[in-house]
Amino acid sequence: MKKTKEEKILTFLFILPSVILIAVFVYGFIGWTGWISLTNWKDVVPDFTFVGFRNYIDLFHNLRFQIGLKNILVFTVLFLVVSIAIGLFLAILLDRKVRFENVFRSIYLFPMAISFIVTGVVWRWMLNPGTATTGSLGINMLLDKIGLGFLKSGWYTDPNVGIKAVVIPAVWQMSGYVMAMYLAGIRGIPQELSEAAQVDGASNWQVYRYIILPLLQPITLGAVIILTHISLKIFDLVVAMTGAGIGFSCDVPALFMYDTTFRGNFFAQGAAIATILLIFVAILIIPYLRHGLREGS
Amino acid sequence: MKRFKGLSLLLSVLLVLSLGTLAFSQEKGVIEIFSWWTAGGEAEGLQALFDIYNRLYPDVEIINATVAGGAGAHAKAVLKTRMLGGDPPDTFQVHAGKELIDTWVKTGFMEPLTDLFESEGWVEVMPKGILDIVSYEGDYWSVPVNIHKANVLWYNKQIFADNGLNPPQTFDEFFEIADKLQEQGIIPFVLGTKDGWEAAHVFETVLIAKLGAEGYSGLWTGETKWSDPGVTEALETFKKMVTYVNPDHAAFTWDEAYEYIIDGKGAMSIMGDWVAGYFFSKEYTDFGWVPVPETAGIFDALSDSFGLPKGCKNRDNVINFLKVLGSKEGQEAFNLKKGSIPARTDINKDLFDDYQKSVMEDWEKDVIVPSVMHGAAAAEGWVTEFKDVIALFVARPDIEVTQKALVQVAERAGVAQ
Known part of the structure; x- marks a missing residue:
């Protein structure tokens, strides 16, 4: 369908306001943050002296930042793998035409509707290990009661577990969402394909392994992108649940950014952390967008 | 009774009059x-x-x-x-x-x-x-x-009475008491570190104990070097103290941790005197207090x-x-x-x-030093980095590395070492 000239102008006018708003409030501020990260601003009063990449160099020498980077990597990998595994598993179960599917689907999906702050506070209490004098508390008490006491852990109060304990509520919250994505994906696969395979004598396992899973690849990619960008930016969950933890064992770059900017007044350093986080997310998102755009056209 | 009534009437009239002078605006x-x-x-x-x-x-x-x-x-x-x-x-x-x-x-x-x-x-x-x-x-x-006074050691009077203990005046006594309590299954030293500043608050009072009023104040002006052996000693003491804390300290803010003391499960803790207000609001009265060991006569103040x-x-x-x-x-x-x-x-x-x-008396006769964790002694940037170094020390108690980090933090804050 060919557009007339008037239509073209009209289309342009319609999207112009949003283009301007996004240019200013998204890209404008990204640029501004990038610029601040190259200055010497470390007081409440701005100091725009250009210092090059000094803030970045200092950051990578900063022990707290190094720990935070390592933590976010561990967190992202665990969060991704476990969420996707559980999400896929739940989706396949629901796809087996269980009774009350609607009810189960809602139950699995509900945690997503809760704010990370609420999740964090509740799980902080549930994963509080308790001490010798109080006895086990929360999850540890539950493990004791069902005879799985050997699984007890100090959770986030144990510096060796640290951020891995934060993965638990994150998975609890997001795996239902992954399930919904997969379920939609599975339902979108034409029945004929699996029926044809079954006629050819394929077992259930083979149907999933060779027909459904390969066809779900785009969904998996989508889930990876969505979960990773949530994970790299994770802040509210950590703040509400653990804070920086013992020896920063639960610390993430976003929390460090908040601390150094608003408590320490190191605005330039905070901006540098923000820029680094943006680059991480961009490395991930840009190939995906290019891929998506190419398919779109 | 009647006279009392008359008196209270007089008082209320006086009250109204005194308010009158402030004038309703x-x-x-x-x-x-x-x-x-x-x-x-x-x-x-x-x-x-x-x-x-x-x-x-x-x-x-x-x-x-x-x-x-x-x-x-x-x-x-x-x-x-x-x-x-x-x-x-x-x-x-x-x-x-x-x-x-x-x-x-x-x-x-x-x-x-x-x-x-x-x-x-x-x-x-x-x-x-x-x-x-x-x-x-x-x-x-x-x-x-x-x-506020920041260098206060709070303790559960009942626990001390039951075990025939006196509140510690020195850190040697502190550790002796802590050992005894630990044997009884009582948490000797209660701490909550969720918000990240509480450990540094305790460390600040240990610094005062080991360096004295002048030495401590000098840390923030450059007169005392952070490489001072007093700082090393403070780190050693603090390292030992941390071995007596409740293992779940990362799960609690300071006030949540104080439930241990109210419940009689924990014995001692170091915190500023907002603890008194907290105890009042919990209607808990069985608490005792002394200055943090070796800081008697010094008032670590914030306002x-x-x-x-x-x-x-x-x-x-x-x-x-x-x-x-x-x-x-x-x-x-x-x-x-x-x-x-x-x-x-x-x-x-x-x-x-x-x-x-008792604090009012201290305020009039003690040597006053400014609290660092509560904004009186150093600029916010320094305080933030200082608390990070100490928070890290709690998990990785390496004295040499930590003291070096403290020196660097001071240099970054513009205080030559």
């Missing part, structure tokens, strides 16, 4: 008061101030803008974005000392209050120690509403104050609020609830609890 509109006082005693103290203000200025609506979070970490973040964005609250809570002066006064965000200090006579009734830390270049910049930001929208209402803050009545009402002592020295001491009376 015609002020209208709103006043937004920004603070991080949301827990137990502190929220009640703030409310006591509001009650007085409401009585004097019934037509002014108070907007109580609070942001919860230990030592004001989150409140300060919100405050900074508002101040930098040109939308200051009408008045806000700020620690007197470097936090006030370096962050807000030197940078030109505040209006001086010298006229108010003189017309209200605060210059005469507040001690020099406190006036000094709210002044800069000959002007006064905020109205201190209280004084909450309120100032007048430039460009606030209800200036007259703020001035009136500051008058209430600095008034005898306001200081008494607030501090009775908060657990701190008034900045004024002409208040009626009989109103106060035994604990507060």
